[in-house]
Amino acid sequence: xxxxxxxxxxxxxxxxxxxxAISVVEDGTTEAAPLLGPLFGCAGRARVVGLTGPPGVGKSxxxxxxxxxxxxxxxxxxIIAVDPTSPFxxxxxxxxxxxxxxxxxxSGVYVRSMATRGHLGGLARATGDAVVVLDAAGHDVIVxxxxxxxxxxVEIARTADVSVVVTVPGTGDDVQAIKAGIMEIxxxxxxNKADREGADRAVAxxxxxxxxxxxxxxxxxxxxxxxxxxxxxxxxxxxxxxxLARGARHRGGRRRERARSRLRAALTDRFLDxxxxxxxxxxxxxIVDGSADPYREADGILERALAAxxxxxxxxxxxxxxxxxx
Amino acid sequence: xxxxxxxxxxxxxxxxxxxxAISVVEDGTTEAAPLLGPLFGCAGRARVVGLTGPPGVGKSxxxxxxxxxxxxxxxxxxIIAVDPTSPFxxxxxxxxxxxxxxxxxxSGVYVRSMATRGHLGGLARATGDAVVVLDAAGHDVIVxxxxxxxxxxVEIARTADVSVVVTVPGTGDDVQAIKAGIMEIxxxxxxNKADREGADRAVAxxxxxxxxxxxxxxxxxxxxxxxxxxxxxxxxxxxxxxxLARGARHRGGRRRERARSRLRAALTDRFLDxxxxxxxxxxxxxIVDGSADPYREADGILERALAAxxxxxxxxxxxxxxxxxx
Numbered sequence: 001x002x003x004x005x006x007x008x009x010x011x012x013x014x015x016x017x018x019x020x021a022i023s024v025v026e027d028g029t030t031e032a033a034p035l036l037g038p039l040f041g042c043a044g045r046a047r048v049v050g051l052t053g054p055p056g057v058g059k060s061x062x063x064x065x066x067x068x069x070x071x072x073x074x075x076x077x078x079i080i081a082v083d084p085t086s087p088f089x090x091x092x093x094x095x096x097x098x099x100x101x102x103x104x105x106x107s108g109v110y111v112r113s114m115a116t117r118g119h120l121g122g123l124a125r126a127t128g129d130a131v132v133v134l135d136a137a138g139h140d141v142i143v144x145x146x147x148x149x150x151x152x153x154v155e156i157a158r159t160a161d162v163s164v165v166v167t168v169p170g171t172g173d174d175v176q177a178i179k180a181g182i183m184e185i186x187x188x189x190x191x192n193k194a195d196r197e198g199a200d201r202a203v204a205x206x207x208x209x210x211x212x213x214x215x216x217x218x219x220x221x222x223x224x225x226x227x228x229x230x231x232x233x234x235x236x237x238x239x240x241x242x243x244l245a246r247g248a249r250h251r252g253g254r255r256r257e258r259a260r261s262r263l264r265a266a267l268t269d270r271f272l273d274x275x276x277x278x279x280x281x282x283x284x285x286x287i288v289d290g291s292a293d294p295y296r297e298a299d300g301i302l303e304r305a306l307a308a309x310x311x312x313x314x315x316x317x318x319x320x321x322x323x324x325x326x
Numbered sequence: 327x328x329x330x331x332x333x334x335x336x337x338x339x340x341x342x343x344x345x346x347a348i349s350v351v352e353d354g355t356t357e358a359a360p361l362l363g364p365l366f367g368c369a370g371r372a373r374v375v376g377l378t379g380p381p382g383v384g385k386s387x388x389x390x391x392x393x394x395x396x397x398x399x400x401x402x403x404x405i406i407a408v409d410p411t412s413p414f415x416x417x418x419x420x421x422x423x424x425x426x427x428x429x430x431x432x433s434g435v436y437v438r439s440m441a442t443r444g445h446l447g448g449l450a451r452a453t454g455d456a457v458v459v460l461d462a463a464g465h466d467v468i469v470x471x472x473x474x475x476x477x478x479x480v481e482i483a484r485t486a487d488v489s490v491v492v493t494v495p496g497t498g499d500d501v502q503a504i505k506a507g508i509m510e511i512x513x514x515x516x517x518n519k520a521d522r523e524g525a526d527r528a529v530a531x532x533x534x535x536x537x538x539x540x541x542x543x544x545x546x547x548x549x550x551x552x553x554x555x556x557x558x559x560x561x562x563x564x565x566x567x568x569x570l571a572r573g574a575r576h577r578g579g580r581r582r583e584r585a586r587s588r589l590r591a592a593l594t595d596r597f598l599d600x601x602x603x604x605x606x607x608x609x610x611x612x613i614v615d616g617s618a619d620p621y622r623e624a625d626g627i628l629e630r631a632l633a634a635x636x637x638x639x640x641x642x643x644x645x646x647x648x649x650x651x652x
Binding site for chain 1: 363367370380578582594613623628
């Protein structure tokens with residue numbers, strides 16, 4: 001199918017077309033502009049919510065509850081579960097089957113796991129592009145669920161309209177992890193499993209940390225308590241998310257970050273494609289056998305790539321001159 | 327100081343020069359080739375050990391114990407603590423002060439925290455370059471400690487000679503995290519805090535997971551129990567790491583991954599530099615105001631960058647023709 005036709009079917013909301021389009025962006029082809037360009041033109045209405053936290057805090061259950069709330073309000077929900085799994089096989093082990101059961105048969109919910117393929121940065125780019133697909137397909141809310149506090153997750157959270165960081169009452173390790181992690185980009189903190197001992201202390205610790213920041217108290221991220229297993233606290237959390245997302249959309253800051261991140265990723269991919277695997281492989285072999293270093297090789301590849309084109313241009317100019325002479 | 331002179335002082339093992347050189351690579355200037363080129367030529371002898379795991383498993387204490395073992399064997403140890411902290415301020419909050427106390431006054435140990443600055447991929451590149459600095463400075467072992475299971479961490483672990491994944495006995499969440507995380511790139515698993523209840527079960531769970539893989543049992547990663555607080559189990563772990571690292575170095579596979587990762591990062595940085603912030607900023611504004619999409623903008627920027635050079639080349643060719651005519 002032509003990418004233009006696929007784009008049309010995505011905008012019509014066809015689930016199979018959505019799945020196909022996300023597979024295209026996941027493969028990371030740089031020739032997907034005819035697909036993504038039109039989709040991007042139809043996107044921009046969805047609220048993009050990032051939800052992150054270490055394993056075991058109940059993110060999946062919480063996302064299911066949030067989804068149920070939004071569905072109850074007639075909203076269409078797209079969920080992207082970002083899986084740091086398996087850089088070699090590209091497999092996504094978590095989620096899909098289990099998650100789909102909760103909303104099976106509900107055409108207003110689309111769930112997709114994404115795993116990294118290819119080089120660093122590929123996952124952030126693919127996730128950003130998948131958001132465009134789900135947005136263009138008419139989803140009102142798009143949740144990006146990530147594990148951990150790695151740089152990739154930070155990059156992904158930065159581009160959401162609202163970043164939600166989830167933790168649980170515990171030994172203080174989790175609070176430390178937040179502190180060391182994505183504290184500065186969190187818009188909302190959630191202490192899940194709030195029936196556990198120490199929930200209020202966890203809330204107090206996060207609030208104390210936030211009080212150390214320089215921002216005025218009215219700009220500080222709210223700290224919500226939830227119990228995803230029962231649904232307690234989920235409705236107020238949804239209200240906080242929606243209020244922030246609607247505000248953030250008009251402020252445009254996150255949207256600018258998102259545009260910059262996408263552009264940079266697309267540029268990088270295209271450039272590496274233009275250089276070509278053969279050139280990179282040859283340079284890698286020279287580096288491995290000790291006859292070259294990566295830094296001068298990089299300088300050289302950039303220089304040669306441009307020189308080759310200059311040469312082609314000069315040859316073309318020469319042919320042109322010859323033709324006009326003849 | 328000229329980069330060439332700085333490189334000489336790094337190779338001489340001067341701590342201040344090492345610190346200065348790592349700051350240069352952390353800043354991510356693309357003009358550091360005169361520093362990194364010579365250093366790369368002197369590097370390649372160190373064993374590079376990646377050590378990763380979620381917060382609270384005792385990574386820092388374990389690294390201290392490992393360091394004491396290597397020091398006892400007369401080895402020089404460089405430690406890079408990768409901090410996913412604070413993408414906006416670039417601050418590195420964890421580690422340095424606390425860590426340095428344990429090995430204060432020991433000139434055979436160099437500890438450095440690194441945090442992300444700038445765009446995605448910057449941390450992996452900077453960490454890789456810092457390994458080159460520490461390697462050239464004569465460290466026998468370089469430990470890269472990372473938190474979490476994000477893609478950045480996976481990328482970093484991939485380039486180590488030996489990747490060690492640390493967990494603790496627990497609810498099974500940690501094992502799930504490993505499963506979902508860097509399972510396939512782990513060379514050694516460690517169950518730390520092995521005095522806790524459930525340690526043997528944790529080992530059995532990891533071994534059961536490994537048995538599901540297709541690799542023959544003799545190629546399966548060992549699972550070690552340690553108690554970093556007392557030092558129990560650390561000497562056998564060091565023996566496993568050293569044996570693998572010495573083998574891996576000769577196999578060269580990891581070294582090839584590392585060369586590829588460095589080259590790609592250096593290329594990407596240089597290309598984005600060549601495009602320039604002004605061009606990217608202007609395109610971002612067009613994307614934000616809805617008059618453009620990131621994919622066609624990326625195509626356009628690449629095309630225009632090359633066309634501009636073609637134009638310059640054509641102009642130069644034209645001038646040349648004019649001169650020969652005149």
